[in-house]
Amino acid sequence: MSLDETLARIDADLPEATERLLNLLRIPSISTDPAYKEHCQEAADWLVEDLKSLGVQAEKRPTPGHPMVVGHVEGDGPHVLFYGHYDVQPVDPLELWNSEPFDAKIEDTPEGKVIRARGASDDKGQLMTFVEACRAWKAVHGTMPCKITFFFEGEEESGSPSLIPFLKENAEELKADLALICDTGLFESKTPAIMTMLRGLLGEEITLTGASKDLHSGMYGGAAMNPIRALTKVLANLHDDQGRVQVPGFYDGVPEMPDEILKQWEGMGFDHGKFLGDVGLSKPAGEQDRTALEMIWSRPTCEINGIIGGYTGEGFKTVLPSKARAKVSFRLVGQQDPHKIRESFRAWVKEQLPEDVDVEFHGHGNSPASQMSTDHPAFEQARRALSEEWTNDAALTGCGGSIPIAGYFKTYLGMDTLLTGWGKDDDAIHSPNEKYDVESFHKGIRSWARILDAITK
Amino acid sequence: MSLDETLARIDADLPEATERLLNLLRIPSISTDPAYKEHCQEAADWLVEDLKSLGVQAEKRPTPGHPMVVGHVEGDGPHVLFYGHYDVQPVDPLELWNSEPFDAKIEDTPEGKVIRARGASDDKGQLMTFVEACRAWKAVHGTMPCKITFFFEGEEESGSPSLIPFLKENAEELKADLALICDTGLFESKTPAIMTMLRGLLGEEITLTGASKDLHSGMYGGAAMNPIRALTKVLANLHDDQGRVQVPGFYDGVPEMPDEILKQWEGMGFDHGKFLGDVGLSKPAGEQDRTALEMIWSRPTCEINGIIGGYTGEGFKTVLPSKARAKVSFRLVGQQDPHKIRESFRAWVKEQLPEDVDVEFHGHGNSPASQMSTDHPAFEQARRALSEEWTNDAALTGCGGSIPIAGYFKTYLGMDTLLTGWGKDDDAIHSPNEKYDVESFHKGIRSWARILDAITK
Numbered sequence: 001m002s003l004d005e006t007l008a009r010i011d012a013d014l015p016e017a018t019e020r021l022l023n024l025l026r027i028p029s030i031s032t033d034p035a036y037k038e039h040c041q042e043a044a045d046w047l048v049e050d051l052k053s054l055g056v057q058a059e060k061r062p063t064p065g066h067p068m069v070v071g072h073v074e075g076d077g078p079h080v081l082f083y084g085h086y087d088v089q090p091v092d093p094l095e096l097w098n099s100e101p102f103d104a105k106i107e108d109t110p111e112g113k114v115i116r117a118r119g120a121s122d123d124k125g126q127l128m129t130f131v132e133a134c135r136a137w138k139a140v141h142g143t144m145p146c147k148i149t150f151f152f153e154g155e156e157e158s159g160s161p162s163l164i165p166f167l168k169e170n171a172e173e174l175k176a177d178l179a180l181i182c183d184t185g186l187f188e189s190k191t192p193a194i195m196t197m198l199r200g201l202l203g204e205e206i207t208l209t210g211a212s213k214d215l216h217s218g219m220y221g222g223a224a225m226n227p228i229r230a231l232t233k234v235l236a237n238l239h240d241d242q243g244r245v246q247v248p249g250f251y252d253g254v255p256e257m258p259d260e261i262l263k264q265w266e267g268m269g270f271d272h273g274k275f276l277g278d279v280g281l282s283k284p285a286g287e288q289d290r291t292a293l294e295m296i297w298s299r300p301t302c303e304i305n306g307i308i309g310g311y312t313g314e315g316f317k318t319v320l321p322s323k324a325r326a327k328v329s330f331r332l333v334g335q336q337d338p339h340k341i342r343e344s345f346r347a348w349v350k351e352q353l354p355e356d357v358d359v360e361f362h363g364h365g366n367s368p369a370s371q372m373s374t375d376h377p378a379f380e381q382a383r384r385a386l387s388e389e390w391t392n393d394a395a396l397t398g399c400g401g402s403i404p405i406a407g408y409f410k411t412y413l414g415m416d417t418l419l420t421g422w423g424k425d426d427d428a429i430h431s432p433n434e435k436y437d438v439e440s441f442h443k444g445i446r447s448w449a450r451i452l453d454a455i456t457k
Numbered sequence: 458m459s460l461d462e463t464l465a466r467i468d469a470d471l472p473e474a475t476e477r478l479l480n481l482l483r484i485p486s487i488s489t490d491p492a493y494k495e496h497c498q499e500a501a502d503w504l505v506e507d508l509k510s511l512g513v514q515a516e517k518r519p520t521p522g523h524p525m526v527v528g529h530v531e532g533d534g535p536h537v538l539f540y541g542h543y544d545v546q547p548v549d550p551l552e553l554w555n556s557e558p559f560d561a562k563i564e565d566t567p568e569g570k571v572i573r574a575r576g577a578s579d580d581k582g583q584l585m586t587f588v589e590a591c592r593a594w595k596a597v598h599g600t601m602p603c604k605i606t607f608f609f610e611g612e613e614e615s616g617s618p619s620l621i622p623f624l625k626e627n628a629e630e631l632k633a634d635l636a637l638i639c640d641t642g643l644f645e646s647k648t649p650a651i652m653t654m655l656r657g658l659l660g661e662e663i664t665l666t667g668a669s670k671d672l673h674s675g676m677y678g679g680a681a682m683n684p685i686r687a688l689t690k691v692l693a694n695l696h697d698d699q700g701r702v703q704v705p706g707f708y709d710g711v712p713e714m715p716d717e718i719l720k721q722w723e724g725m726g727f728d729h730g731k732f733l734g735d736v737g738l739s740k741p742a743g744e745q746d747r748t749a750l751e752m753i754w755s756r757p758t759c760e761i762n763g764i765i766g767g768y769t770g771e772g773f774k775t776v777l778p779s780k781a782r783a784k785v786s787f788r789l790v791g792q793q794d795p796h797k798i799r800e801s802f803r804a805w806v807k808e809q810l811p812e813d814v815d816v817e818f819h820g821h822g823n824s825p826a827s828q829m830s831t832d833h834p835a836f837e838q839a840r841r842a843l844s845e846e847w848t849n850d851a852a853l854t855g856c857g858g859s860i861p862i863a864g865y866f867k868t869y870l871g872m873d874t875l876l877t878g879w880g881k882d883d884d885a886i887h888s889p890n891e892k893y894d895v896e897s898f899h900k901g902i903r904s905w906a907r908i909l910d911a912i913t914k
Binding site: 032033034089090092093096157158159185199201203205210211212213214215216217218219220221222223224225226228229231232233235236237238239275276279280281282283284285286287292295296299300301303304305306307308309310311312313314315316317318319320321324325327329331354355356364365399400401402425428429430431432 | 489490491546547549550553614615616642656658660662667668669670671672673674675676677678679680681682683685686688689690692693694695696732733736737738739740741742743744749752753756757758760761762763764765766767768769770771772773774775776777778781782784786788811812813821822856857858859882885886887888889890
């Protein structure tokens with residue numbers, strides 16, 4: 001049987017494949033909010049049933065958090081493990097959505113048809129491109145292209161607390177020759193990318209407490225310590241006026257990119273102006289001696305992802321709050337050590353606090369950066385296969401996001417990982433009105449068929 | 458008829474008076490939140506009916522916001538206007554209340570009986586001490602002690618937007634020889650106070666916008682401007698490391714207190730350690746060359762009353778928010794001009810914003826400080842009357858809070874105002890678990906009977 005027949009089958013089955021994805025998107029599997037626990041179970045059940053329909057021996061596997069879905073199917077050639085995640089981000093601010101986040105549907109837009117829903121791009125739509133490629137292959141060939149292990153997680157958007165214990169406990173079962181992950185984007189709409197450098201992530205939540213209760217600023221204002229004031233003083237010191245992070249030792253283990261890689265990046269035609277202009281910005285806000293591409297691919301960063309304290313409703317309330325809180329994250333590169341940075345950050349915060357302010361820290365996951373070893377032949381085979389499907393040749397790139405699973409696969413299962421995906425910069429993942437282009441979904445399925453064909457020849 | 462008979466009547470009627478107050482407290486008249494509009498009407502209606510039961514010609518008077526309650530009753534001697542407010546603060550954070558904020562009730566505590574409810578101390582309990590004093594007087598004498606105008610506002614906790622227009626339109630009707638206000642506290646539990654210096658208040662809300670939508674920090678982190686970062690940088694600059702406010706021109710018009718007043722304050726035995734210690738603090742947080750009493754009575758301040766941006770729910774979300782917002786207030790003294798400070802603050806904020814950050818300002822009321830002219834004989838008469846009721850002699854003091862109405866009475870009606878009240882530092886006004894001591898309520902009613910007796914002799 002030829003690859004062309006599989007591609008033709010994919011084209012013909014697109015309406016049904018889209019319908020299946022819409023059904024999965026209608027399950028509100030928000031992993032970070034305990035209120036959606038049952039829906040995470042529901043999404044896992046849905047995937048188990050869908051894999052079974054492909055002849056995969058699939059089951060839901062319990063964890064202390066949301067379940068994993070694991071499926072195995074036999075085949076000739078190399079053994080690959082495919083990873084994706086079925087959980088999604090929260091939907092707030094809900095008022096900025098133009099439609100219900102879980103009322104998934106196809107929309108016509110000036111740029112083409114899109115699938116609109118929370119999780120459409122991150123990661124249910126991407127995950128299903130691989131499943132649909134396998135479905136088409138099976139329909140045409142009667143067998144799978146190779147031995148495949150399916151591994152779907154339900155806690156990717158909430159720090160993956162159960163992942164490492166699960167990998168350790170099931171290492172023998174999960175280990176394959178190569179891992180495939182579909183949770184990243186196109187370099188630009190006509191150019192696919194295989195990500196070979198991923199930033200790590202460290203999350204910290206700080207809660208400052210001043211007085212033992214909220215106070216009236218008329219009675220105490222001026223005399224009583226205001227923890228919001230203390231918090232803004234600390235957070236304002238995170239970056240100097242050149243955009244460098246001020247936590248001591250933060251840049252230990254940060255490598256300088258070789259000139260040849262920087263030159264290669266320059267040659268990729270990344271449009272810095274458009275990248276920021278598309279979201280209403282004009283100037284790269286990070287380290288002032290770096291390009292925007294370095295800022296998001298090869299430089300570490302620190303961001304304040306959330307802050308709250310005092311009265312934040314309508315109108316005004318002259319309160320001196322007892323508590324103020326912030327969520328801070330660090331994107332890590334090279335050999336930066338998340339544990340050392342966490343310790344250094346906590347000590348640095350404590351040093352700066354005035355009298356009468358207590359601090360509590362709460363860690364939200366940590367993962368070092370990862371660097372793929374691209375000498376595995378599948379990388380070049382996949383790059384050529386992708387170049388066939390898309391207008392422009394595929395590129396080997398960095399990635400600003402953190403997909404710690406790739407590092408864990410290397411550490412705990414000794415597997416290399418090939419990361420690719422069909423998301424676009426305007427997919428609004430983690431934002432209101434998330435979407436996935438029908439073209440991304442369609443060409444994504446075709447891309448996986450091509451990759452599976454290339455690496456199993 | 459003697460004062461003693463009135464006081465005896467007050468003592469005998471205390472259980473019924475308390476029951477009436479509990480009924481008023483059960484109406485959730487939160488003025489700043491539009492969801493409670495009908496309850497503000499309900500509280501105004503309740504007061505109209507209660508005044509009518511005293512023979513007062515009372516009515517609800519519409520405004521563009523919540524209604525005023527105005528009542529008149531004839532009598533001999535001077536004409537006094539009594540002002541109080543029937544609206545209350547919001548109740549959040551609700552989870553810190555040990556009982557329902559509007560399920561008003563009497564509680565036994567180790568320190569004595571308290572009336573527990575939002576508004577118990579600020580200002581429904583205080584307002585009713587005057588009404589109950591009039592009720593007892595009427596019961597004993599058959600008449601009121603003098604000609605009285607009752608004037609109750611429903612927007613005091615939300616910036617009093619209708620107040621000045623109402624005062625201007627009804628100046629002839631409202632003007633009296635002296636205004637009485639019960640919205641302040643005891644100097645300490647055995648020492649009553651007449652406040653002669655009140656701070657002004659200026660409220661500002663700042664909204665910063667970076668990107669046109671929320672972004673994923675994996676994709677944009679480092680390169681895109683984060684408005685929380687910009688906001689913390691600006692707010693951290695509000696105070697220098699000596700606690701001085703850095704807005705240009707802020708201290709223009711701030712007088713130094715005469716040495717004799719500072720000495721008088723020193724002699725009042727204010728326990729700085731206990732004042733802060735009672736709320737879990739140890740060190741005055743304002744200007745480092747001032748005492749805590751100066752910080753709250755005679756020095757201007759700036760406080761961040763609320764801040765919000767990004768993801769603030771459970772767990773973690775690596776979002777780069779589009780917007781971040783803060784509410785900032787300034788307490789003013791002497792001749793500080795709220796309009797000039799507002800302009801200077803806005804210009805100062807704008808100057809500090811980096812590229813790609815837009816700002817919107819929203820003003821929340823402004824009032825200058827006020828200084829009472831204490832040469833009106835009622836001040837000394839009232840001071841002596843209060844000294845009879847309480848263990849220690851009454852003091853003439855400053856007040857950290859802003860009761861702009863006293864300044865407006867002077868400006869628009871040419872009236873002096875005598876401000877006194879029976880609240881305590883631990884009443885938790887504007888905070889969870891607000892209370893009013895039954896002793897404050899009881900002795901407060903008796904205090905008003907004594908004051909009315911003294912100023913009408």
